Amino acid sequence: MEYNGSAVVAMVGKNCVAIATDKRLGQRALTVDMGFEKVAPVTDNIYIGLAGLATDVMTLHDRFRMRVNLYKHREERTIEPKTFSNMVSHMLYERRFGPYFVEPVIAGLEKNGQPFICSMDLIGCINYADDFVVAGTAADNLFGMCESLWEPDLGPEELFETVSQAMLNAVDRDSMSGWGAVVHILTPEGVITRELKGRMD
Amino acid sequence: RLYQVEYAMEAISHAGTVIGILSKDGIVLAAERQATSALLEQSVGSEKIYEMNDNVVAGVAGLTADANILINQSRMIAQRYLLRYGSPIPVEQLVRRLCDLKQGYTQFGGLRPFGVSFLCAGWDSAFGFQLYQSDPAGNYSSWKAACIGENSGNAQSILKQEYKDDEADERAAGTSMEMDDAMRLACLVLSKTIDTAKLTSEKLEFATITLKCGKPHIDVLSSAEIDGVLKKYEAVLKPSDS
Numbered sequence: 001m002e003y004n005g006s007a008v009v010a011m012v013g014k015n016c017v018a019i020a021t022d023k024r025l026g027q028r029a030l031t032v033d034m035g036f037e038k039v040a041p042v043t044d045n046i047y048i049g050l051a052g053l054a055t056d057v058m059t060l061h062d063r064f065r066m067r068v069n070l071y072k073h074r075e076e077r078t079i080e081p082k083t084f085s086n087m088v089s090h091m092l093y094e095r096r097f098g099p100y101f102v103e104p105v106i107a108g109l110e111k112n113g114q115p116f117i118c119s120m121d122l123i124g125c126i127n128y129a130d131d132f133v134v135a136g137t138a139a140d141n142l143f144g145m146c147e148s149l150w151e152p153d154l155g156p157e158e159l160f161e162t163v164s165q166a167m168l169n170a171v172d173r174d175s176m177s178g179w180g181a182v183v184h185i186l187t188p189e190g191v192i193t194r195e196l197k198g199r200m201d
Numbered sequence: 202r203l204y205q206v207e208y209a210m211e212a213i214s215h216a217g218t219v220i221g222i223l224s225k226d227g228i229v230l231a232a233e234r235q236a237t238s239a240l241l242e243q244s245v246g247s248e249k250i251y252e253m254n255d256n257v258v259a260g261v262a263g264l265t266a267d268a269n270i271l272i273n274q275s276r277m278i279a280q281r282y283l284l285r286y287g288s289p290i291p292v293e294q295l296v297r298r299l300c301d302l303k304q305g306y307t308q309f310g311g312l313r314p315f316g317v318s319f320l321c322a323g324w325d326s327a328f329g330f331q332l333y334q335s336d337p338a339g340n341y342s343s344w345k346a347a348c349i350g351e352n353s354g355n356a357q358s359i360l361k362q363e364y365k366d367d368e369a370d371e372r373a374a375g376t377s378m379e380m381d382d383a384m385r386l387a388c389l390v391l392s393k394t395i396d397t398a399k400l401t402s403e404k405l406e407f408a409t410i411t412l413k414c415g416k417p418h419i420d421v422l423s424s425a426e427i428d429g430v431l432k433k434y435e436a437v438l439k440p441s442d443s
Contacts, residue, residue: 062287066280073252073276 001101001122003028005176006038006051007138009167010107010117011150012130013159016187017115019107020167020196021049022138024179034179034200041191042068043078046108047184048088051136052122053101060100063091081108081116085126092124099123103135113188132166138177141170156185160194168198206307209316209337212263218350219249219260220390221320221332222364224383225376227411228322228330230260231387233350233395234404243403247421250408254279256289256417257323258408262350263337264316271317275299292323296333296341304339314338318349322410324417330410345376346386352394359390380411388434402427 007022025036039049040061048064050057067087071079079087085106092100105119119133120126127133132150134142145166154162164183171178181196217235221228232249250260251268253275261268278298282290299319306314314337321333334349335341346364348356363386365378378386387407392400402424409420422430 062284066284069255069283070276070280073254074273076246 001052001103002137002176004052004054005174006057006136007142007167007171007174007177007181008038008049008051008103008105008135009132009142009146009163009170010049010105010119011132011146011154011159011163011166012115012117012152013154013156014152015113015115016156016159016185017107017109017117018159018163018183018185019047019049019105019117020163020181020183021051022136022167022171022177022179022181024177025054026176029175031179037182039182039184040064042084042108044191045110045186046079046081046084046106047186047191048084049105049107049135050102051105051139052103056100056102060091060102060104064088067091081106081110084108085116085118085120089120089124089126092120092122096123103139105133105135107184107186109186109188136177138170138174141173142166145170156187156192160185160192164194164196168196172199203307203338206314206338209263209314210318212316213318213337213350214353216262216264216350217249218348218352218356218391218394219262219320220346220348220356220360220387221260221322221334221344222346222360222378222383222387223322223330223332223344223376224378224380226330227380227383227409228324228332229380229383229387230258230320230322230408230410231391232260232262232406233391234406237404243424247406250406250421252419252421253295253321254290254323255419256325256410257292257295257321258410258419258421259322260320260349260406260408262318262320267315268317268319271299271302271315271319274302289325291325291327292321292331292333293328293343295323296321296335300335300339300341302339303335303337307338320347320349322408324410324412348390356390356394359393360386363389380409384409384430385434385437388431389437392437400431402431405431 005026010019021038025033099122132146185192217233219232334347346360407422
């Protein structure tokens with residue numbers, strides 16, 4: 001799980017959610033890519049970030065796309081965040097004795113506009129939270145940052161500042177993550193994506 | 202002669218008509234619903250037209266139960282291709298895989314063939330807009346305008362007359378007709394082949410596939426939208442020359 005390095009965090013705000021990841025892809029100490037995408041949109045209202053082994057991150061993104069497409073065509077509607085997280089949990093547990101080495105973080109807005117975040121371990125144990133969730137090699141650092149910086153009912157702009165500071169300072173104390181960050185803020189009006197400029201080391 | 206295959210085709214010739222018309226910027230699928238009753242809840246779900254994939258929409262004629270199996274299979278086929286190759290399945294490949302499945306039921310297992318014909322309308326980046334017709338035997342062919350189900354012979358001859366097959370360039374769609382012309386032609390053919398006096402959105406399903414921002418966009422029209430279409434082309438629908 002520490003081979004490639006990663007930092008993922010999601011936070012709840014007032015009628016909005018934020019999800020952020022770092023951009024480093026390493027092979028142990030060697031940095032190989034500084035623009036590696038760890039978070040992907042699942043639908044317009046759901047984003048999933050995957051921390052852990054990069055090959056599993058990429059494979060799972062493809063598998064999620066397949067399953068969400070099938071869901072959309074069969075049910076003639078788009079999948080909701082809670083349903084999607086149950087599906088992810090199921091997919092991970094199917095590989096209970098040969099798991100994907102990933103820790104997913106899901107952020108989305110339910111149909112009624114309600115914010116939703118959750119994270120999971122590599123075999124699919126869901127952790128629903130109403131404040132923040134973290135994953136990756138910088139998880140402990142992120143826990144510390146979020147616990148001190150987060151407060152309830154932050155608006156989209158304030159949430160962006162909070163999640164950005166949490167991410168930047170957490171990855172600075174972790175050698176395996178960093179090299180820039182991406183932040184997505186999901187609101188009922190749309191998604192705002194911003195790149196963060198941080199220490200490139 | 203494969204009698205079971207012929208019986209399947211006979212069953213389809215009694216099913217609701219589906220028409221497909223290719224234009225240079227999209228494809229129209231129009232279908233007649235056969236099971237209509239005031240008690241039927243028809244605003245949810247469709248009976249004739251299904252999305253197989255983000256780039257393929259199909260009209261069904263025949264046994265709906267058989268069609269559901271094939272539609273589900275085709276959705277799986279399309280997604281497995283996307284998973285394996287990272288790009289959307291080309292239309293012909295999806296149709297061929299489906300037809301290979303249907304052919305299997307005519308040769309192996311002692312099972313009866315599927316009593317379904319499809320009109321698959323799709324777009325891919327290699328060949329643009331394509332319309333395929335497939336039958337229970339597993340045969341398929343590409344068409345500029347096609348019809349399956351009841352009165353398909355009648356409809357086919359009207360299409361042959363009215364369709365503007367005037368584009369000499371092979372790489373273009375083969376016609377100068379635009380979506381508007383295609384919709385009008387679809388309404389014309391429907392009015393001449395469906396035997397009710399007045400066409401309403403209750404009896405019809407419409408779908409179009411076009412390009413939006415370079416990507417295929419499928420639109421399965423709602424009842425209100427179908428009413429809009431019927432109103433737009435009502436000059437064509439007037440039964441003045443039936």
